[in-house]
Amino acid sequence: MKKLLLGCLCILSAVAINAQTEDKKWNIGLHGGATQYEGDWGNDFYKTNTGFFGFGGLSVSRYLGKHLDISFLATRGIVGSKHDSINFKNNLSTISLNLRFNILSPRHAVRPYLFVGGGALLFDKNININPNTVDYAVPSFGAGVNFRLSNSVMLNLQEMFMYTTGDDKDGKVGGGNDAYAFHSLGLTFNFGKKKDSDSDGVADHADKCPNTPKGVTVDMKGCPLDKDNDGTPDYLDACPDYAGPASLQGCPDKDSDGVADKNDRCPEIAGTAAFKGCPDTDGDGVPDIDDRCPTIAGSIELKGCPDKDNDGVADMDDKCPDTKPGVKVDANGCPMDNDKDGVMNEEDRCPDVAGPASLKGCPDTDGDGVPDIDDRCPAVKGTIANKGCPEMSKVDIRRITQIASKIFFQTNSDKLRVSSLVQLDALVDILKRYESANLVIKGYTDNVGDDDYNLKLSQKRTESVKKYLIQKGIAESRLTATGFGETNPIADNKTSLGRAKNRRVELETTY
Template sequence: MKHLNKLFAAALLFAGLTSQAQDSNNPWAVSFGVNGVDTKVSAVGNDSPKFIQLINVEDNWNILPSVSYLNVSRYVGDGFSFGLTGSVNKIDKWISRVPGTESTDNVFDPGNLSYYGIDAVIKYSFMDLLKSKWLDPSINLGGGYNFIGDASAGTVNGGLGLTFWITEQVGLQFQSTYKHSFDDTRVPNADIPTHIQHFAGLTFKFGGKDTDGDGIYDKDDACPEVAGLPEFKGCPDTDSDGIQDSEDACPEQAGPKEFNGCPDRDGDGIIDNEDNCPDDKGTKIMKGCPDADGDGVADKDDNCPTIAGPKENAGCPWPDTDSDGVADKDDKCPTVAGTVANFGCPEISDDTMKKLNDYGKTILFDTGKASFHKSTMPVLEAMVAILKEYPSAKFHISGHTDSVGSDALNLRLSKERALAVEKFLESKGIADDRLSSDGYGETKPIASNKTKAGRSQNRRVEVTLMK
């Protein structure tokens, strides 16, 4: 029987290591303290386990006044842990049963026997079920091998424990374990009696890895190498705007969630890093800059910020020197008021054209030549003055003769006289691209060539406005 007990205890011994309320964050624990061995439980007739017999402690308990047990344990999950406990003691209080009765004899000293225990334990903690951070009740089952004096035997163990966690990793531990022996007698140095062993000490959890030192263990830390915050599973929020850096478009500048963590100092709805004017409230079309005159040119680029003007002129209106409603850049007559339809130049009225042609009819040439008669110079000067009033208008000068002479002579003479008028006007400052001329001889009479008066009318110069 004893050999079977030893084999059973040895199998339990190698089953694993136990934890003292450690968890997946700190899977390892070490506990140490004092232990007390009480042999009275197996001396009573019914052999029932009484875990804590506080009455007559001094008579029942064997206590070594020093650190007398050490536990090393490992958490395996779901509240379960496995571990190994080694303990030492001195047995100087031995309680035996009165033969044939259910009463016990007085305590006697069996000879100050040495006690050694090696126990393997499977332990379950109720701490998670209670959702407590400090109160940790537990139960345990296991087995061990015990030495009392010259005797040794295996035991099957079961017990209760209670740990008060002072901090996350330091606790005050109390535990009582019922060790059931299969020895048939209760003789010192010959048998191992069923007994209760009480433990009281400190327990320390460790083994949790926190690489970045942020208080969040690596296994639960979404950013294990960068210190962060619990609300972000260990990830940082550098600018403290409530948005973790990995989801923050501007991790070093605080900003609201609607802008993905980017700031908008001027409150115009455009984040600063996309705002060309981050300190001045503006519009999206102006990329965050104001446009006081609404001309599409941001105030910072607008030379006339309160007066609307085109972008091509830096936000200022184009000048209109003659105030005719046509900007100088588009005004072909910038110093003379005109009409929009005529590109800023004045429209030539029918009366003006009539006056030009009246002058043209009075131009006198030397007989048979294209040279001007001295008396006609004022007429030509008057025509120059009219043409200068309409600097963008273009004119065609036509030369005509009477029927005296040959057709060829008259055609040549009409061309020469029309050209002479054109060159005179150009010599007085009329641009050559505004004038053209041609002669038509006697082909376009306006009166009869049979009379002197008629021939006089046919010898003429006409001015036509070119459209």
Template sequence: MKRLLMSSLLLLCAFGLTAQMNNLKSYNALSARVLAIDHQSINDGIDEASPTFALEVGFRRQFSKIFGIMVPIKVGIIDVGELDNITISGIEVLGQLYPAGTDGKISPYLHAGYGVVSERLENANRQIPLGVGLNFRLDGNSWFNIQGEYRISDQENRDNIMAGIGYVYRLSSIDSDKDGIINRDDKCPDLPGPLATNGCPDADMDGVTDDKDRCPTEAGNANLAGCPDTDQDGTPNVDDKCPELAGPADKMGCPDADGDGINDEADECPELAGKAELDGCPDTDGDGVKDSEDECPNTAGNPRLKGCPDADGDGIPDKDDKCPDLAGESDSGCPDKDGDGVSDDEDKCPGIAGTFNGCPDTDGDGVGDDLDRCPTQAGTADNAGCPEIKQEVKERLEYAARAVRFETGSDKLKEESYIVLSEVAGIMRQYPDYDLTISGHTDNVGSDVTNLALSERRAAACLKFIVATGIKEGRISSAGYGESRPVADNGTASGRRINRRVEFGLNPRR
């Protein structure tokens, strides 16, 4: 067991030293703690022991961001078995691993090591401490510490648990690049640089560090990534094609912004390269109409139509012609194939003459077939062209919601429900353009999940029965809502009975 612990300690140290080579950030720290020690809880051979206390001071060398070596010295008094108020002292070496580093507001760590504890300054035992701790940052160099550890001794009845609280202070850090700025404050700890740039090099001394300076050998403007701007036009010399003449930045700093050889003052399109015969404006499609006046600048067209083409020659430019490949006489430029006075582009039924958006009204109810959900049955516009459901039918559907019955806690239909559901199927035959929705509901007795599942099964059972009478399944949908939609008070027996229902709704087919 102890060999395994020692192997773990060696692996911890090896991991930490490897991290040191890859992520150097070393410093020294001092610590002080008050410790509480418990021997009795983990040693069956000790009949009596009192929690005892000790003081500890320590020195830590942090080799890297995640690994350090701690050397604590302890002095205290213990009361364990035959040792009554005996002075103890100890020293040990610990490897500490900081998985998240040491600079956070909270820095957790693990440690393991080897130490010697002396009792009465004469009897010494060797111990292996294994522990965890947390450092809570107070300010730049100060931490509050909480630590606990399990200590394994090579002597009988000397294993113990130790916990403590204390204070840690970080000493000055190392200055790796010798630029006078310690590593923890140096943004470039391996490259010397001035304090003004937080320790990073700045060859041209313009206040912009070399890693961010586009012109590291020429002093320049911080707002221009460290490059100079001779003509002060906001374009750095490195990007300015006319560094001695001020010009707009989007035109490379030259006064002929579009570079078409025409002075900006005489150029009607100073930001777009163009032709001299068009006053310096471009003509992208080459139809002789400058782009600024061409309503179709990317397609060659007729100057009389503001540069737009007219493929079918009907005098309506293609961009406004809803039928650009078919000559038409209407304002939209489209033909009227069925001669009903509605041009094909607006005719909902272009192959059939009609007066309702160009569509016929087969059932003569004043709703065109394109909008009529029941085109073969006269209805009303308010009901999407479908016939209104008779009041007595609505009442029978409401009755069916109360009359359908199931076996208790089951989706099995009672026989008296067969007549009710057969009547619902008959109603669907009376309204062939309507679909049916079936909604299952329960009271609040039982769990939400159980009630929801039961309501879904009961609605599905009704659907199955109606389909069995010859109604197409595609005309029916079912859903369960459990106890979520009560219509009566679930606090009474009569209210719960009303809430246990299956509702039926007829809707015009979409």
């Protein structure tokens, strides 16, 4: 079984000699076959009554040209003789480097060849015959033929002869050096990437158009397809099925206006490229095909028609052709008054709700002179100064000032003292009665300590007040908290009484 496997390997290696092409320049072969010996015992090659022994091999070859390859072949097998006087047999390994001449070019499916080279033979030691293990083959030569099974697979038949520098591996000297024949069969495999600079599937050596852009379909010669034969390849031809000039990307132009028919909106009438092949009789920038007033210059926005009062309605549709500039008009070109209150939309602050002209068209539900659109208390009569809300009573104003003076915090902290919470609850009651009023919370400190620290502390304290009020139901949008640190003192910071007065919270209502 081992001999059989070795024989198969050798057969496959012999085939590699004729496998390569210019596109696939490397070849690996697996070979196997039989060896024959010719030497002092009188054996002859090709005689069936002489000894035949198996071998296997591996080859690697490289394409040099259409008719030349170079190949390296290594074999392992048995060699021997069945002479009546001696039964000579030994294990044999060989290596050889050969230059091969292919009689036919790579395009042929069957390629006979001749080769010549040299190599070495390595025998197992046999002390009874000769302890030396290496002979040299000068030359090695032979012939063979390759049959192409596919672009990558070849079937090979080969005869190789190796004449050695030794005459004693058979145990006898005289009558000429020993020689060996290798009868082989094998398969070889081409590999390697063909050189195709433009990646069109046609190798450079056969490509008549080597710079074709990637992705373009090409013919057998590597040139882009041109179905209509107009000189413009299909990938550049906007009309690949109809012949036309290259200047129009291969498209025809029936009216000869320089615009290809496929892009010409007026293919029967000569026009300009700017208007896709259509004319513009009045020169207003609107082609006649789209111009509602083709003989009178107008604007593009109005499809070629004029607009004397510039209200956006063409004169031919305008029922109020003398509208003042800037006034918005309806589809008929007349000033708009959506709510029909006599105040035109252009001047009406409430164009969709009827109101008096004195309030610029806006209603005033509570009649306090503040239009509902500006009135923060639209259902309660108030004052203009308070944006339509009623004045806060003086009692409540004073109460807020008193509350501010009774808001205290723990030392060097923004945590409210318990006594301050009662005051803030009273403040919540007032703010709920005047829901339109906003509250500004201002915080101050004395000048003891770092300025930056004092500023941050005053800010945190105002935010503590704000947070408490929010928890009690006052909307955050009504509250503004700002810390001012040591600024704006109201007393002398040199005395403890003055510093105590400067550590304060001020509350201010606004609308």
